[in-house]
Amino acid sequence: MTAFVPGLELARTLYDEVRPVLVERGLPHTAALVGPGSDVLGLDDATSTDHDWGPRLQVLLSPADHAEHAADLHEELRHRLPPEVGGWTTRVAPAASDGTRGLGDPAATGPVDHRVEVLTLDALVRRVLGPVDPVTAADWLVVPQQRLLALTTGAVFHDDLGLGAVRDRLGYYPHDVWLYQQASAWSAIGQDEHVAPRAGMAGDDLGSRLVTARVCRTAVQLAFLQERRYAPYDKWLGTALAQIGTTAPLRAALAAALAAQTWADRQHALARALVELVRRHNALGLTAPLPETTAAFHGRPFEVVGGALIARRLAETVTDPEVRRLVERPLVGGIDLVTASTDLTGDLDRTEVLRGLY
Template identity: 50%
Template sequence: MTTPDTSDDAFVPGLRLARALYEEAVRPLLAREFPHLPYAAARVGAGSEVLGFDSARSADHDWGPRLELFLSPADAARHGPRLHGLLAHHLPRQVRGVPTHFRRGEDPHDPVRHLAWTDGPVDHRVEVHDLPSWLAGRLGPAAAPPGPDTPGPDTLGWLALPQQRLLEVTAGAVFHDGPGELTAVRERLAWYPEQVWRYLLACQWQRISQEEAFVGRCAEAGDDLGSAVTAARLVRDLMRLCLLLERRYAPYGKWLGSAFARTEAAAELGPLLRGALAARQYADRERYLCEAYEAAGRRHNALGLSAPVEATRRPYHGRPYLVLHTERFARPLLAGLTDERLRALPPVGAVDQWADGTDFLGRPHPARAAVDALANRSEVEGS
C-alpha cells in the first residue's frame, strides 16, 4: 500500500477533516442505526488541531480524521461497544484523501497511532464518551456536572485548572449537540469569572515584579548567561500576561508563541520580546524589556480595571537597574477584590502560574489538592 500523502501541498486542517468525517459518514450512520439517540459530536480534547495549530508535521502521529461522540452515561454503556464496531465496518477508508485508519504502534511505551491505509475494518478514532466522565478526566474535581443551569467551578476550582486543560474543553469545534450539555459546559468555562480574572492578572504582574531587577543584577555580577535566562523567563511571563489581558487561555509551551502571535498585543510587543531574547548586551536587554513592560502597562490601563498606573520605567530602589516595578499594577487589583477566598490567598495565582511540570499539571487531583492545601494554610495563618 502507498504511504498517505501528508505533504504541505496536500495538507487539510484536522478540524476540517473532523467535520467532513462527521457530516459524510458518522451522522448518516447514527441517523440510520440510532435515529432517536441524543448525542453531541465534536473535535475537542488533546491535539494541535483543536487549537488550530496543526500542520503537515502533525500527521506523523495521533492526527487525522477523528472526533468525539458524547452520550449520556447510560447510553454510552449500552450503545458504545456496538457503535464502535459499526463505525469500524462502515466508515469510509479515507476522508479528503486522508486515511481514517490509525495503525497502532508496537512499542507499549510509545502508544501513538499513525495514519495508514487498510483493506479491512477501520481502526478509527471516533471515540465514544459520556460527558461527565470525560470532563472529570480532564478537569478532575473542578468539573461540574453538565447542564445549562449548573454553576461552574468554585473559586478554588478555577485556580486548580491549568489553562491548557480549559482550552481542551473550550477550543475545537462542535458539529452537533442535541442535548445541549456540551455547549453549556463550553460556554460556562469559556473564561474566568471576573474576580478570578482580576486575581490572576494581579498574580501575573507580581511574578514579573519578582524578577525584573534580576536581569541587571546578574549582569552586574558578571553572569551574562543568568541575565539572559532571566530575561527569557520574563519574556514568557509577559506573553502569558498579554493573553490574560485579552481574555485568552494560554496553551502549553509548545504553542505559547503561536497563541501569542494571534493576540492584538503581538504587533507591538512581539518585536520587543524578540529583541530582548536576541540581545547580546545587558543594556539592550534592559531597553527592550522596559519598552515591553511599558507597552503591557498601557494595555492594562486601557482595561480600566483600576485607577491608571504610571507605566514608565524607573530605577530599582537605589540600584542602577531600570524596571517598571510591576507590583504597582498588582496592588490595586488585589485591593479591589471582593471575593473573600481570593482576598485570603497570597498572590501566587492559579496552579499553572506557580508550577509548570507537565506530569503534575496533567493530573487534576494533585493540582486541586495543592490549591486546597495553599488555601487551608492561608486560612490557618489568617486566623
C-alpha cells in the first residue's frame, strides 16, 4: 500500500512539475491549494484518500491570460505532467454519481487527466466564499466560518496575482463583528444553560443530554471566537480545538459534561466549562472583569454563569453603527450559530435571502 502523504505536500510537489510550463509560457500566476477538503485544513489522513483527494492544485491567471491560455495550458499539462508524484497517481477518476472523484487508475497510460484547475482569482474567491465579498457586517455574518477558513488556510506556493492580499484582508472578523459574534454565543448559552438541569430534574435524562450537547457545541464555537480563529465545520470541531493547547481545561470539562451519567454531575461539569469560558473572556480584557464562578438560577439548584449578562456587556462595547443596530435587536449571531444545516449554509442561491436576517 502506498504510504500516505499529506495533500498539501502533494500539492507543493505537483506545483514543482507545473511551474516550468508556466515559466516557459511567461505567465504571471498564483499557485495554491485552498477551498474545501480536509487536506486544505491539514487534517487529511489515509481515510481521506478515497474521494476528492490526491495531487491537486489551483493555478490562477489574469483574466486576459486565462482567456488566451487556460484551455491550451490544461491540455499541455495533460501531456507533460508525470503519472505520479509522491507515490500517488496524478490521474483522477470520472465523477461518481454523488459528484465526488476518486483517484484514477495508476496503471493507465497516455495523457494525464489531472486535477490542476486553471482559474482567475475572482473565480476562485467566488467559488470558495460564494456570492459575497465580506465588506459589511451582514456580509461577514452570512458567510459560514468554514468557507472563510477554507480560503485563508491551505497553502499558497507562488503569488503574482494577489491571493495573499485577499487572504490577509479576510484573515479574521472586523473588531465589532467579532464582539457581536461573541455576544451572540453568550446569549445562546444564557438561554440554554439552565435548561439541561431542569430537564434532568424533571426526569427527562435524554432531554438533559440533548440540551447539554447543544450548549457544549456553542461553547466550542465561542472558544474559537475567543482565540480569533475561524471554526471548521462540525466534523473537525473537536480536532481543531485540541490543536489549541490553552483549551485543555475547557475540553476536559466539556468531555465530562457529555459523558456524565446523571443530570447533577452533568451540570457540575458544564458549569466548569462555562466558568472556564468566563475566565478566558476576562483574559481578553474586552469588558470589566466578570465573576469566574456560578450562581443559582432564580434560587433553583442550577449552576449558571449568566450568559445574558456577558452578552450585554460585550454589546455595550460595540461602536460601529451597523453593528450597533444589530446589537439593539435579538442577538441571532452569524450563520453558524443560526443553523447547523449543511444544505442551508451550502446553498449559495439562498445567500441573499439569509442576508435579510441582518
